[in-house]
Amino acid sequence: MTKQSQLPAYFGEFGGQYVPEILIPALDQLEQAFIDAQQDVEFQTQFQHLLKNYLGRPTPLSECQNLPLQAPTGTRIFLKREDLLHGGAHKTNQVLGQALLAKRMGKRRIIAETGAGQHGTATALACALLGLECVIYMGAKDVARQQPNVFRMELMGARVVAVDSGSSTLKDAVNEALRDWTASYHTTHYLLGTAAGPHPFPTIVREFHRMIGAEAKQQLRDRIGRLPDEVIACVGGGSNAIGIFADFIDEPNVDLVGVEPAGKGMTTNHHGATLTAGRAGVLHGCRSKVLQTAEGQISASHSVSAGLDYPGVGPQHAYLQAIGRAQYVTVEDHEALQAFQLLAQYEGIIPALESAHALAYALRRAAQADAPEILLVNLSGRGDKDIDHVRQLLAQGDLS
Amino acid sequence: MNRYHLLFQRLQQRQQGAFIPFVTLGDPNPELSLTIIDTLVRAGADGLELGLPFSDPVADGATIQAANIRALASGTTRQQALAIVQTIRARYPDLPIGLLVYANITLTPNLDAFYQQCAVAGVDSVLIADVPVRSAQPFIVAAQRAGIAPVLIAPPDASTATLTDIAHCSEGYVYLLSRAGVTGAEQAMAAPTAQTIAQLQAVRSAPPLLGFGISTPTQVKSALAAGAAGVIVGSAVVDLIAAHYHDQQLLVAELTHFVQTMKQATNNHVMPLPLTQI
Numbered sequence: 001m002t003k004q005s006q007l008p009a010y011f012g013e014f015g016g017q018y019v020p021e022i023l024i025p026a027l028d029q030l031e032q033a034f035i036d037a038q039q040d041v042e043f044q045t046q047f048q049h050l051l052k053n054y055l056g057r058p059t060p061l062s063e064c065q066n067l068p069l070q071a072p073t074g075t076r077i078f079l080k081r082e083d084l085l086h087g088g089a090h091k092t093n094q095v096l097g098q099a100l101l102a103k104r105m106g107k108r109r110i111i112a113e114t115g116a117g118q119h120g121t122a123t124a125l126a127c128a129l130l131g132l133e134c135v136i137y138m139g140a141k142d143v144a145r146q147q148p149n150v151f152r153m154e155l156m157g158a159r160v161v162a163v164d165s166g167s168s169t170l171k172d173a174v175n176e177a178l179r180d181w182t183a184s185y186h187t188t189h190y191l192l193g194t195a196a197g198p199h200p201f202p203t204i205v206r207e208f209h210r211m212i213g214a215e216a217k218q219q220l221r222d223r224i225g226r227l228p229d230e231v232i233a234c235v236g237g238g239s240n241a242i243g244i245f246a247d248f249i250d251e252p253n254v255d256l257v258g259v260e261p262a263g264k265g266m267t268t269n270h271h272g273a274t275l276t277a278g279r280a281g282v283l284h285g286c287r288s289k290v291l292q293t294a295e296g297q298i299s300a301s302h303s304v305s306a307g308l309d310y311p312g313v314g315p316q317h318a319y320l321q322a323i324g325r326a327q328y329v330t331v332e333d334h335e336a337l338q339a340f341q342l343l344a345q346y347e348g349i350i351p352a353l354e355s356a357h358a359l360a361y362a363l364r365r366a367a368q369a370d371a372p373e374i375l376l377v378n379l380s381g382r383g384d385k386d387i388d389h390v391r392q393l394l395a396q397g398d399l400s
Numbered sequence: 401m402n403r404y405h406l407l408f409q410r411l412q413q414r415q416q417g418a419f420i421p422f423v424t425l426g427d428p429n430p431e432l433s434l435t436i437i438d439t440l441v442r443a444g445a446d447g448l449e450l451g452l453p454f455s456d457p458v459a460d461g462a463t464i465q466a467a468n469i470r471a472l473a474s475g476t477t478r479q480q481a482l483a484i485v486q487t488i489r490a491r492y493p494d495l496p497i498g499l500l501v502y503a504n505i506t507l508t509p510n511l512d513a514f515y516q517q518c519a520v521a522g523v524d525s526v527l528i529a530d531v532p533v534r535s536a537q538p539f540i541v542a543a544q545r546a547g548i549a550p551v552l553i554a555p556p557d558a559s560t561a562t563l564t565d566i567a568h569c570s571e572g573y574v575y576l577l578s579r580a581g582v583t584g585a586e587q588a589m590a591a592p593t594a595q596t597i598a599q600l601q602a603v604r605s606a607p608p609l610l611g612f613g614i615s616t617p618t619q620v621k622s623a624l625a626a627g628a629a630g631v632i633v634g635s636a637v638v639d640l641i642a643a644h645y646h647d648q649q650l651l652v653a654e655l656t657h658f659v660q661t662m663k664q665a666t667n668n669h670v671m672p673l674p675l676t677q678i
Contacts, residue, residue: 003561004534018503020459021532021562022555022580165465171456178458183581282503282530283456295478296508297455 005031009199011319014289017198018282019178026185031200033101038207043100050096054129055086057093057211061219066346068366075366078228079349079359079379080216080244089352089381090212090240091122095191097208099126102189109133109188113177115142115170116306116385117149118352119193124158134158137176139169142306149385167300170310174284194237195314198285202242202314209243216376217247229372230255230365233380234357235328236272236307238314240380249325255372258317259361261303262330272301274313275321275328283312289321304333304393305353305386335360340383340390352381353390402549403496403524404572407446408607408629417666418630419620420609421637421659422449422500424467425484426476428645433471434484436641439652441488443659446666447496448488449527449632452481454502459529461584463635466642478505482521489522496572498525498551503539511538515546525549525572533565540569551575554608556592560599567605574600576608576628585635589613589623597627617665624669633662 005028009016017027037043051057064077082090102110110132114120120136127134136153140162143150150160166172174197181190195205213231220228231248233241235258248254263271271277274289281290283298291299291311303309320326331339336353339360344350351359355378362375383390411418421440426433437448451457453471457464471481485497499518506514506528518526526548531539533552543550549571554563556577566574576596578589589612600608607629614623615636623631640658644651 017532017535018530019532020530020555021553021558021566022577024532024534024562025557025559165462166456166469175456175458179461179582182459183587185580281507284458285530290504292504292508294508296505297472298504 005199006035007031007200007203011316012322014287014315014318015199015202016287017285018287019198019285020182022182023185026181027198027200029105030101033105034200034204037101037104043104047097047100051093051211055092055096056084058215059084061216061223064347067342068363070367071371072367072369073371073373075371075373075375077362077366077375077377078220079377080212082212082240082378082380083349083351083355083382087122087125088384089118089122090209090243091119091193092125093211093243094205094208094239095119095122095126098189098191098204099130099132102132102191103130105189107187107189109135109184110191111135111137111177111180111184111188112191112193113137113170113173114193115139115173115309117142117146117153118307118381118385120153120158120160121149123191124153124156127158128156135180136160137163137173137180139167139173140164141168142170146306171298178284193239195239195242195316196237196284196286196288196312202286202316205239206242206246206316209239210246212240212243212378213245213247216244220376224374226374227251227254228374228376230257231376232257232259232358232362233378234259234308234354235275235313235317236261236310236354237312238317240378242314242316244378245326256320256326257361258326258328259357260328260330261305261308261357262332263302263304265332266330269299270302271330272303272309272311273330274311275317276330278313286315288315288318289313304336305357307352307354308357329361331357331360337390337393339363349379350383351379352383353386355380402572403494404549404606406494407496411446415667415669417620417624417628417669418446418609419444419659419663419666420447420449420630420632421445422451422632422634423637423641424451424453424464424471425481426453426471426474427467427638427641428470429474430476430480430484432645432648434487435648435652436655437484437488438491439655440637440659441492441495443656444663445659446630447498449498449500449634450485452478452499452501452505454505457502457529459582461582461586461635463585463638463642464583467638478517482517485521485523496524497522498527499523500527500529503528503530506539511542512545515542515548518548519546523548525551527551527553527575529553533562533569536569553577556580556590556596563596563599564603567600567603570606573606573629574608575632576610578610578612578614578623581612583612583635585613585615585639587613589619591622591626592628594627617661620662620665624666630666
């Protein structure tokens with residue numbers, strides 16, 4: 001009977017492998033390489049060496065000194081500082097892991113999709129470091145509005161291909177990378193950027209980001225001698241969230257909260273809250289929640305933050321939601337922009353607009369009458385990339 | 401007896417291979433799409449492979465992506481697309497009609513309802529471009545419950561085990577990929593290897609139809625010579641639609657000429673595969 005994957009491909013009813021038949025051998029090869037690497041001391045040593053001496057792990061855990069401004073129960077907010085990682089966001093963790101896997105498989109060419117350019121930048125730097133050819137697919141609209149990131153990727157030797165199909169944004173960049181891969185899988189690794197896609201990507205991406213939560217757990221134990229009450233992270237595809245959740249899933253007294261982008265509001269069509277408003281479906285290789293029309297066409301999403309602007313989501317999040325282990329809430333564009341400014345003004349940290357969604361929820365939570373004592377927020381990236389965009393939005397004065 | 405089986409029997413008697421064109425339902429709009437499909441059949445198509453339009457067709461190259469976009473932009477709904485099929489079915493009761501879809505479409509509203517809609521419209525087979533055989537079981541079960549033949553795609557470099565599974569799970573025909581990559585005439589087909597054909601024969605596969613990158617009569621001949629029971633030609637047909645849809649008369653003339661030329665190339669073909677009873 002049909003050969004199945006070696007590791008579990010599903011999280012409950014979500015996950016699996018929904019790709020053209022021709023890609024199955026490439027996914028099996030990747031799974032085998034991952035299994036081998038997890039048990040290979042040499043691989044782990046090299047990965048740990050790069051995480052420490054090239055990326056700058058472990059990242060600090062910073063307690064907010066002045067925020068929250070209102071906290072009736074004295075809630076304290078701790079920030080896991082993935083913004084200080086080389087590359088400017090958590091993305092680089094798993095990119096290095098996958099790039100090492102690609103080398104292990106003897107693949108010399110890397111393709112990747114990118115929305116705002118964060119995953120593309122992380123991939124480009126890893127390829128420069130490890131001597132791999134790098135092609136980044138990016139929606140034509142994103143290429144136009146993220147020129148500095150395009151130049152940054154090109155500086156590091158990547159070729160950026162503008163994708164002019166569909167909505168010309170992230171989902172179309174993923175489509176184009178998948179199309180490339182169906183022709184090139186013998187020599188090319190598709191370095192998928194989030195905890196979505198066909199098995200084994202959601203598992204690999206989670207495991208290569210797991211240190212985010214593991215470090216934070218230890219840091220909190222050392223600092224305050226206890227675990228957090230809530231772990232909070234923004235969710236687009238869901239990689240930074242699953243990275244900080246992973247080590248807390250089996251801690252029954254720790255609540256997990258994913259924050260989705262409500263964009264211009266959940267009563268409009270201009271949001272990217274896939275878990276909150278989506279329906280089970282298949283997008284980009286896995287069964288998960290999907291923003292779609294009544295007839296099953298994929299909807300365009302919206303968020304002020306390009307990294308959360310995606311109509312799909314990682315299958316493990318759909319599962320954690322379905323079994324009630326994690327809850328998923330929403331934050332609108334204007335709330336994220338406000339949190340972005342508050343963190344800059346009161347703590348001297350400029351967060352990525354993505355991470356500002358998680359912070360906005362933490363500030364909302366801390367102001368509630370039943371707010372818990374300790375909130376752990378994944379500050380997944382820094383906001384340098386967003387400066388021009390936010391300046392324009394503030395100048396327009398139209399944040400709703 | 402299903403329509404594919406009867407078709408392959410007829411063709412064997414005539415010593416012909418099958419010529420099956422592909423177009424997207426609703427391209428460029430539902431009205432003209434019906435005219436286009438009717439033209440293909442009148443010009444000599446042995447069967448039809450029809451795509452339900454989808455927003456994110458990852459297995460398709462630029463030509464068929466554009467067809468999906470035209471169909472959706474003209475407002476083609478599922479109901480309209482299947483109404484075209486139903487009309488064609490009524491006009492040509494013996495014609496095998498296959499649908500090519502993406503997984504997300506089949507889950508709306510749910511698998512059983514989707515296949516039931518297909519059955520009511522007169523569809524014979526459904527192929528899902530992004531469902532590999534290891535994930536196919538629920539789709540196959542739902543298809544069979546509705547009396548629809550499941551068709552799977554066999555890649556050119558598939559292992560013996562995978563080819564065997566695909567052959568066992570496919571009814572009507574097996575969609576044999578001529579090459580890696582996505583659909584499109586830009587990259588030409590490669591003929592299937594004797595080994596692939598022999599492996600399919602060994603497990604009593606339904607007849608293999610070769611697809612991807614076929615746009616000339618010479619390619620049709622070499623596909624049949626290598627052991628394919630016929631060819632599926634998509635992008636070359638859709639290119640004609642894209643070029644001429646503003647001039648219906650010219651479009652009909654061009655499509656007719658193309659189908660006649662390609663069908664002509666299927667003559668004098670001795671089918672190497674034994675026909676399996678399905």
